[in-house]
Structure formats: C-alpha cells, structure tokens
Amino acid sequence: MIEIKNISKHYGDHVVLNDISLRFPKGKITSLIGSNGTGKSTLLSIMSRLLVQDNGEVFVNEKKNTDYKSAVLSQHLSILKQFNNIELKLTVKELVSFGRFPYSQGRLSEEDHEKIEETLGFLDLIELQDMYLEALSGGQRQRAYLAMVVAQDTEYILLDEPLNNLDMRHSVQIMKILRKLTEVLGKTIIVVLHDINFASHYSDYIAALKNGRVKYFGKANEIINEDILKDLFGISFCISQSNGKKLCNYFNHFN
C-alpha cells in the first residue's frame, strides 16, 4: 500500500500541492490527470523521494519512506521521469541491467541475469538488446527505460508521462505493457497521463488534481464525466461509449 498524508509543497509563494492525502489502490493502475502546472509531476517526485516535501508524509507499506534505507526503498518503489537524455554508450541490455543495482550493487548474480532476460522478453526487447540507445527510435528507447524499471522488480512503479512524444502505436504498446504488469505481475502503477482517453481506457482509478488538491478520485468510469472534466480542464467534452469504456471528444472547435 502506498499512501500520502497531508503533503504540501510550495516554490516561493506559489503553492503547488496543498495538503494532499490519498491512498493508492494496490495492484491497480491509477492515473494522475489535470492541467499543466497542477503538481502531478511534483507529487510523483515527492512520492519517489526525488523531491522533499515541505509538509506531510509518504508511506510505503505502512512505513514512512524516510525510514527506509535508500537502497531498500528502491526494491519497493521505482520511478521513471519524462526526460531521459544521457550521453552514455549503453546498450539496451546494459541499461536494463542497471535496474538490478538495488539488489546487486553492480555485481550481477545468477538471479539478476535471469530477471534481466525475463524483462527483455516481457517487453519484447530481445532483438534490440545489443543495440546502443542512441541508435533507437524514441518509442524503442522509452520501452528500454521502462524495461529498466521493470527489471527493478518493485511493487510500486511510478511513471511520469511515459507517453510523451510517442506516436499512437507506441503509446498503446506502452499502455498494454502497463496493463500486463498489473494483471500478470500484480504491480501497483501510478502514472501521469495527459491523454484523457488513455487514462479512461487503461487505468482502473483516476486521481484528478486541481489547484494543488486532489479534487476528484475514483474509478476511471466515474471520473470520466462531462461535468468533472469541464471543471478540470475548462473546456467542454463530449463523451461517448465504446467497448464499455468512455471516449472523450474535446475537439469542439465548432461550438
């Protein structure tokens, strides 16, 4: 169980997060949605100790995240941020091997190697494993980074806009992997998404942020609602049903 209690964060006078509390359902995908600048990424960074909050606490399995040793916490919780530009000569397999660092401290065991192979298979990266990252396309690179986090084999996986700059096919590919991670491996995934339809179709729960607070939280189908979305984004939505999921049309240029 991952839970945040009374989290606040401000930059100067600007309050980004204002006394947020939330329990994230275990073994499910929860999407964080909201306009730009509502603190989604900040929240994710605080939950993953990349950023220190001004107030409040983060609990991972009923234990405060500051009470964990960093190396131990990274066996429970992992994060992937949106900008991953590094100038290293790394192959896909080497990158994925980094995911085992919390367990091996750089010296890979038999078990680590098995995990790495398994992950490469899981993310369909076997053929690319010896390619250098710089030679990959954006979608493949994103998948390789995701593989590193998967190899880390944590209960909780936090992803900050994993679909950024990906085309539709690669976006769907990533989201399908996330579904598989929760359904097959039982992972709890918290993901910041900008595309409301991906949130609607692939997540179990949605948490919507506005003005530094969690304004709405609930099952995806309950949150995807014309009034709520209008309140969140300030534009009107036209929602239809398809395959039991809600589809949002916000291309309302004409009205």
Add this chain to the structure above:
Amino acid sequence: MRNNSRNIMLISSLAIVSMVFYLFFSLGNSWEFALHYRGMKLAAIVVVSCSVAYSTVTFQTLTTNRILTPSIMGFESVFMLLQTLLVFIYASESFKAVNNLENFLLSIVCMVGFAFVLYMLIYRKGVRNMYLLLLIGLVLGILLNTLSSFLQLLIDPNNFFIVQGKMFASFSNINQDLLAYALFILGITILLSFRYIKRLNILALGRDQAINLGLNYNKNIRLFLVVIAVLVSVSTALVGPVLFLGLLVSNLTYEILNTYKHEVIIPVCALVTLVVLVGGQFLTEYIFELSTPISTIINFIGGIYFVYLLIRRKKL
C-alpha cells in the same frame, strides 16, 4: 567489445613505447644524470595523468556534461591568487619565506579548503542542481582571477616573472620531495576511492535515476567532489594549471572506448593523458627547445579540439 580490448592494448603499448622512447632518446655522455632527470619528469607526468584523468572524467560524469573540466570550479584561480599573494607580500624573498614544500602543501590546503567552502555554501540546502554549484564556482573563480590580475599590476615587474613562472605548467623543475608527497597523496586517494567507482556508472544516468536506483545522491556527489578537489590540487600544486588538458583527453577516451564503465574509462583516460603529456613534453624539449612551455602546446591543441567538439555537437 573486441574493439575495446584492441584499443586498450593499442593505447597501453603506445604509453609504454612513448615512455621508453622519452627516457632513452639520445641519452648522451652523462646518461646517469639524464636518466634520473627524465625519470623525475616522467614520474610527475604519471601523477598529473592520473589526477587529470580521474578528476576530469568524474567531474564530467557528475555534471553529465562532457565539455566541462574541474577548472570551471575555480581551483586554478585559487592557486594563482595564492602564488600572486606570496610574491606580493614577500616580493623576491618569497622563496625564502615559503619554501617549495610549504608552498606545495599550502596550495593544496587552500584549494581543498576552497572546495569545502563552496560545497558548504550549497549543501545546507542539498543539491537540486549541480549547475548552481558550477555557477558559483565560476563566479568566484572570476573574482579571484581579477584579484590576482590586480595584485600582479602592483608588484615589481622583476618579481612578476616569479608569478609568471607559476602561471604556466612545467615539468622541467620537479622537486623530488614534492613528487614523493604528490605520489603519496595520489596513491591514498585512488586507493580509498576506487572501490566506489562503479557508483559513477549509476551517477552518470543523472540525479533522478541515481536516486531511483537507491544511491544516496548527495552523499556520493560530496564524496566524489572531495576526490576531485584533492586530485586537482595535487596536480596543480605540483606542476601548475593543466586542467584544460582534461577536456582533450577525456573526449579522446570517449571516442576510443565503447563503454559506459568508469572502471575502464578512467584508467584508459590516464593512459591517453600520459601519451599526450609525454608527446607534448618531447615536443617542448626537442622541437621547440624549451622556448615554448608545454601548457601553450596543450592549450593550443586542446583549444582546437574544443572548437571541433562545439561544431560537431548539435546540442550541448
């Protein structure tokens, strides 16, 4: 991978050949003296190679920027200010007032102290951004440089030559005692820090990834910044400012090697530095007949290479 081992073999043999060649090239009659003298210079070159390679590669990894060298933090400015101050205060008596060994140790203490002050300024809040650290170092460096220039204007022109002698790196007048101290400090530093070197592989992924993988980012940055400060001080105090060299050799090493592993990159970089320095020293001694200091040659070549890097890279 096979490419890597071939290149490592190549650079190792090049290093050995250049060292042997430098030692035994036209020895002449008083060969014992010449050999001893050249051996000293070679030992100094080895010290500088190791410290420049280790400090530069580490620094570039911490900042995830490959066109920076630790000189941006203002270490060399501290060194120059100290040398200027000594001459300013004691004038031509400065050698008597502060002997070589004292000067060497004082330089190291000042540079490492400077680094500590710099980290203290920033670490109270924790490092969010390495670039803030660099920026403050850069600004302080410029301030100290200006101060040095000002003092240099005030001192007697004859005494200015003493300062000028310190401004350019030189391997020609190596003091045996200093060399021993430098070797000792270098050895201890490398011995103590080398087992942490794999952490650099993780730090190279950037702050967020390093923390995600369970590394204590601030603690490790601090650790390696101290290592950098000590290494840079030793080499600067021994031969003078040569940090620009780091830019040349580290990027050459990245070209040669196809790996992310710092436990390989750093030793190979030290070998590359060795070859460049021995070559440069050979040029100064036998082609330019000591009319041009080695740092001029290095800065000239390094400068050209730097421009090449800037032009070639699309993004910085």
